[in-house]
Amino acid sequence: MRVIIPCAGKGTRLKPLTDTTPKILLKVAGKPVLGHILDWLVRRHISEVILVSPPGEMGDDIYGYALKYGGDRYRFSDVRQAAPEGQGHAIWLGLKCTQPADPVLIINGDSIPYEADATYFWILNFGDGVLPDTSILGVHMVDDCREHSEVKWNENWYLSSIVEKPENPTSNYSTSGVYYFRESRLLYDALDFVIRDNKRINGEFNLTSAIQDLQAHGERFRIEILTTLDTGSFEGLDKAEGYFGEEKQ
Numbered sequence: 001m002r003v004i005i006p007c008a009g010k011g012t013r014l015k016p017l018t019d020t021t022p023k024i025l026l027k028v029a030g031k032p033v034l035g036h037i038l039d040w041l042v043r044r045h046i047s048e049v050i051l052v053s054p055p056g057e058m059g060d061d062i063y064g065y066a067l068k069y070g071g072d073r074y075r076f077s078d079v080r081q082a083a084p085e086g087q088g089h090a091i092w093l094g095l096k097c098t099q100p101a102d103p104v105l106i107i108n109g110d111s112i113p114y115e116a117d118a119t120y121f122w123i124l125n126f127g128d129g130v131l132p133d134t135s136i137l138g139v140h141m142v143d144d145c146r147e148h149s150e151v152k153w154n155e156n157w158y159l160s161s162i163v164e165k166p167e168n169p170t171s172n173y174s175t176s177g178v179y180y181f182r183e184s185r186l187l188y189d190a191l192d193f194v195i196r197d198n199k200r201i202n203g204e205f206n207l208t209s210a211i212q213d214l215q216a217h218g219e220r221f222r223i224e225i226l227t228t229l230d231t232g233s234f235e236g237l238d239k240a241e242g243y244f245g246e247e248k249q
Contacts (some may be wrong), residue, residue, distance in 0.1 A: 001131065002098050002184075003046050005037065005060060006090035007109030008054040008081035013233045023232065024109040025065060030246035033231050034062065034225065036112045038070040038144045044105070050077045050097050052090040086204025092191040100185035103131050106207075110232035111177030113138075114241060131182075135164075135219060137211075138178035138226035145169035149208050151223070158220035164201050166207040176228040179207070190214045 011018030017026060023112035025032040043051070051066055053059035063078040077097045081090050091106060098104055107113075135196070137159060139151050150169045152161045162175070181187045199209050215221065229240040 001045055001085055001103050002048045002050060003041060003044075003105045003107060004050045004052065004091055004098075004191050005034075005107050005113070006052045006081075006094065006108050007034070007051055008048050008059075008084065008090050009109065009232075010084060011110075011232065014047075014237070017190075022032070022054065022062050024053075024062060024106040026231065026237065028112070028231060028237065028240045029088045030243075032065060032069075033110065033112060033240075034065060035069050035099075035147035036240075037107055037109075038074070040113050041107075046074060047053065048077060048097075050079060050094045052079045052081055054084075056081055063101045084204070085193060086200070086206055088191050088194055088205035088207045088210060091207060092188065092195060092205070095184055095188040098184040098188075099227075100183065100188075102184050104181050104184045104187065105184045106126055106145055106179040106181070108177035108228075110230060110236075111228040112231060113176075113178060113228045114229065114230040114243075132180070132222070134222045135181060135182050135186075135214075136180040136222045138172050138228070139223055140225065140227040142174045145171060145174050148174035151175055153223040157223045159211075159223060162208055162211055162215075175208075175231070178228060185213060186219060197228050239246070241245050 007024040011023030014023050022035045022076040054060040059080050066076050079093050081093055116216060133227055142148050146165055146169060149162055149164045150166045150171050151173045152158045152171055190213045193213060194209045195205055231240050
């Protein structure tokens with residue numbers, strides 16, 4: 001199974017730190033965020049990690065760190081997003097490195113999963129290497145879905161609706177930045193449609209739009225609880241520092 005990590009975002013909420021350092025290389029408990037993500041992937045039957053990073057020196061730094069830290073464990077592909085077109089566009093670029101029928105795992109570059117919640121997510125229970133036959137969304141609770149995507153599901157734990165940054169949310173559950181798609185081609189085609197149709201949210205192409213399109217065409221998404229640490233803000237970095245700092249003691 002291949003993993004795509006979109007990490008080309010500018011990290012505007014973390015300036016001035018991100019003026020010189022990509023946010024995925026900011027340190028948490030002495031280790032870059034990317035290192036924590038790669039550690040989490042160790043037992044997940046991963047054949048390749050696809051990094052979608054910014055052009056230039058920052059992209060070089062991300063790829064260089066990945067090879068140095070995880071080159072003995074993973075094969076890496078280096079994909080560059082020339083312009084900041086959003087998460088959906090970055091994933092679309094990364095999917096060009098996958099095989100159409102193969103499953104793909106996506107982890108946001110500013111999301112570190114909690115090891116404590118690992119047993120609840122199907123992706124983490126593949127000791128025998130058997131993959132699920134349904135796509136999966138990791139979700140967790142947030143303070144305010146108006147700053148995230150609101151997720152709702154039915155009594156059988158399948159997605160019923162997903163809305164990006166709703167004005168009047170009625171739920172506190174959002175995507176946690178970890179997604180499993182049973183076939184790369186399904187997601188690629190959905191994102192390709194979003195991009196060709198120029199369906200932007202706040203000026204960017206978003207993964208939520210592709211998930212909505214897939215659901216409208218019959219794809220089912222299993223909901224699994226998987227809490228992640230959002231390191232895309234100073235508050236999130238502090239929380240992650242506290243969590244991993246305590247782990248080291």
